[in-house]
Amino acid sequence: MNVSHLRCEDEAIQFCGKVQEFGFLLVADEEEQIIAVSENCASWLKVPYKDILKISLTQFVQLHLPRVATDIKRLLASLGTQPIKERQVIELLLADKPFYLSIYNVEQHIYLEFERKHPDYVPSFISLHAYAQKLENTDDIWEALCQCVSDIIGFDRVMTYKFKEDNSGQVVAETVKPGLESYMGLHYPEFDIPKQARALYLKHLSRLTSDIHGPTFALRTAQAESIDLSFSAIRALSPIHLQYLENAGAQASISFSIIVHGKLWGLVTCQHESARLVDLSQRHLCVLLTQYAVNRYLSLQKEIDLDFGKQIKEFELALKEKLILKSDIHPILSAFAPQLCDFAQSDGLAILHKDATFVFGAAPSIPAVRSIHAFINKLNKKPLFKSEDFVLKHGAELQLGDADFAGLVKIDIDSSRTFSLLWFKREQVIERVWAGNPEKIMTYDQQLQAFVPSPRNSFDAWKQLVQGVAPAWQQSDIYFMKRIRQLIRESLLRKSEEIQSLNQELILLNNALDTYSYTVSHDLKNPLSVIKLSVQMLQSKREVSPELLGKLTANIKDAGELMESMLNKIYEFSKVKEFRYEPALIHTDQMIAQIVAHCKTLYIAQHCEVTVGDLHPIFGEKTLIYQLFSNIISNSIKYSSKETSAKVSIHSSVDPRKIRYTIEDNGIGISSTELNSIFDIFKRLSNSSGFEGSGVGLAIVKRIVDRLGVTIDVESEIGRGTRFHLDFPN
Known part of the structure; x- marks a missing residue:
């Protein structure tokens, strides 16, 4: 078997263009015209492949498969609705042989793939339950799977082969015929299964070589087209892999993919010393059991993860409580260092926070930690960095000397990368046993004038002493570290939000105090003016009628x-950060009549026609409601007072959700450009010259409506007046 003309890493094995001898293949295009056929079809169809090329599938079925024509037509019609991996399978006879x-x-x-049935195998899916029970009632899932597959296909050796992080593999379970050497625990190098082969294992879950010495047959095409055989069960194997199997002493081989979370976790690899055809139903049963084993494995892993998660959660609650109560995070983390190491399965810990650095266990000195931290920041921009052989790779450059660790994980808490946690692991010297020397052997090819890979000839145990490497960081370790990072970040964020909230409260309190001081000077003007005017009238008149005296004194x-009421409320405002009140039903008719009378007197606007419509009672706080209406009605009367026919309208309406009060005037109006800023403190309208005011009234209105949960809306037009809408919750 000559393989010297092939490059393993460049070989497009899915386009090999050949099939094994136990089956044949037809391929049609989307118009159902046959464009490719394997040349061995003549062995069973009794016609040369050239007579099949370019005819339609319909013609082919009518000529060669008339007994199953209806079934095939039905299956072809369903292809459009099936996923790419979905296969439709029927049984038939060709030349009196079952296929x-x-x-x-x-x-x-469209692919029509024919393969011989095993002459002696009678499919028995009745045994599926018994096999499933074996997998269900054991903790050693992969060993049980090897035994089940061995019982079904009868191969000399059945192994579960797990891929490691470095893409090498290790035998983690095995069933082997007595007299054969065990491969249990042996490691296999990455190049034994090149990446293009791994990609195919994800697409097609079983791969069979019935006889490495058996003939293969070319796939003939109408227009020299390359046909993708990724999903073909009868695809011929790479000559390099066939040579590999021969060197390993196997004449037949079959593999079943172990897919976990969409990734190739490993393989069930089976080898037999002599040629052996495995029936399609046997293969399907093995694929089904492999998937069942994966589900059982994931179920057990979930139980482990749940238990681990429960322990982490209890630890997190204890840590979180301390982080919330204490302001300084650094000493808290230092106190929890032993648990932080235990959960991450590490031997040491370093905490870098601002200018402080803490080390625990098998962590290097504080200067060394700072040097490592700065080095990794330059080397890696991501918040997480992990290595099992950091000292081996970078120890000399960083002058770490006889470091007490080999691997580390650095995880950054903040975006500035100044607050970080580093976990350290000591070296674990191990003796790794390989199935043969893991060195990739290259031979010189005269024809290519280049060195090409050669399949390994020896699979004898080859021992390698691994030094300077720590045990691999597990996913559970990294998961824990990320959880701790998130917990610390949330605590920092919470503290930051608390500080921000306190600052915001201080701002609100200051604003409130400012507003209350403005209220004292602004909203008390009306009643003071009433008192002043009443006293002046009493002083100016020598004789006062009992009626006028009663009115003025009232x-x-x-x-x-x-x-007095307003001053009391202002005092309450000044003492608390949030004004609380018990809502009461307030009838506004007398209140509004009093406000109108006071404002007419204050602005000498007796000529102003004030129309009062229905005034429905509302829920609120009496003093605040008085201030609210006083400020709005005061503005309406004031800014209309210079109109010859001054008019103000006050009325309310009710719907199921709200009570709307509308105060409308025909005064000077507000420009559209100023409407958005009328509630700003000290805001004076550009057209308000000639009217007294400080720009505080509407700012007070805005604070009140916010307190009461009232919605305010303003419509206005220069020279045509203003309309205020107040929507009180119903």
Whole structure:
């Protein structure tokens, strides 16, 4: 078997263009015209392949498969709705021999794959339950799977082969015929299964070589087209791999893919010293059991993960409690260093936080930790860096000397990468046993004038002493570290938010105090003006009628009581950061009548026609409601007072969700460019010259409506007046 003309890493094995002798293949295009056929079809169809090329599938079926024509037509019709990996299988006779016909599609090509049934094998899926029970009732899943597969196909050796992080593999379970040497625990180098082969194992879950010395047959095409055989069960194998199997002492081989979370976790690899055909139903049963084993494995892993997660959660709660209560994170993490090491399966820990550095266990000195931290920051920009052989690779450059660790994980807490945790692991000297020397042997090819890979000739145990390497960081270790990172970040964020919230409260309190001081000077003007005017009238008149005296003294009394109430509320505001009140039903008719009378007197606007419509009662706080209406009605009367026919309208309406109060005037109006800023403190309108005011009233209005949960909306037009809408919750 000559393989010297092939490059293993360059070989496109899915386009090998050959099939094994136990079956034959037809390929049709999307118009169902046959474009490729394997040349061995004549062995069973009794016609040369040239007579089949370019005819339609319909013609082929009518001529050569008339007994199953209806079934094939039905299966062809269903292909359009099936995923690429879905196969439709029927049984039929060719030249009085039993065959399987698998029909599937790949990239708009239709494949009809014929393969012989095993003459002595009677499919028995009745035993599926017994095999499933074996897998269900054991903790050693892969050993049980090897035994099940061995019982089904009868091969000399059945191994579970697990891929490691470096893409090498290791035998983790095995069933072997008595008298054969065990491969249990042996390692296999990455290049034994090149990446293109691994890609095919993800696409097609079983791969059979019935006889490495058996003949192979070319796939003939109408237009020299390369046909993708990724999903073909009868695809011929690479000559390099056939040579590899021969060197390993196997004449037949079959593998079943172990897919975990969409990735190739490993293989069930089977070898037999003599040629052996494995029936399609046997292969399907083995694939099914392999998937069952994967599900059982994931179920057990989930139980382990749940238990581990429970322990982590309990630890996190204890850590979180401390982080929330204490302001300084560094000493808290230092106190929890032993647990942080135990959960991460590490031997040491370093904590870098601001200017402080803490080391624990098998961590290097503080200067060395800082040097390592700065080095990794330059080497790696991601928040997580891990290595099992850091000292071996970088120890000399960093002058670490006789470091007490070999591998590390660095995880950054903040984006500035100044707050970091580093976990350290000591070296673990191990003796790794390989199935033969893992060195890739190259031979010189005269024809190519280049060195090419050669299949290994020896599979004798070859021992390698591995030094300077720590045990691999497991996914559970990294998961724990990421959880701790998230927990610390959340604690920092919470502290930051608390500080920000306190600052915001201080701002709000200051703003509130400012507003309350403005309220004292602004909202008390009305009742003070009423008192002042009433007293002036009493002083200016020598004789006062009992009716006028009663009216003026009542005005003074009402204004005094109002001022007292307002001052009391302002005092309450100044003491608490949040004003709380018990909502009460307030009838506004008397309140609004009083406000209108006071404002007319204050702005000398007796000529202003104030129309009051329905005034429905509302829920709120009486003093705040008085201030709210006082400021709005005051503005309406004030800014209309210079109009010849000054008019103000006040009314309310009710719907199921709200009570709407509308205060409308025909005063000076507000420009559209200023509407968005009218509630700003000290905001004076550009057209308000000639009217007294400080720009505080509407700022107070905004604070009140926010406190009461009232919605305010303003419509206005220069020279045509303003309309305020107040929506109170119903």
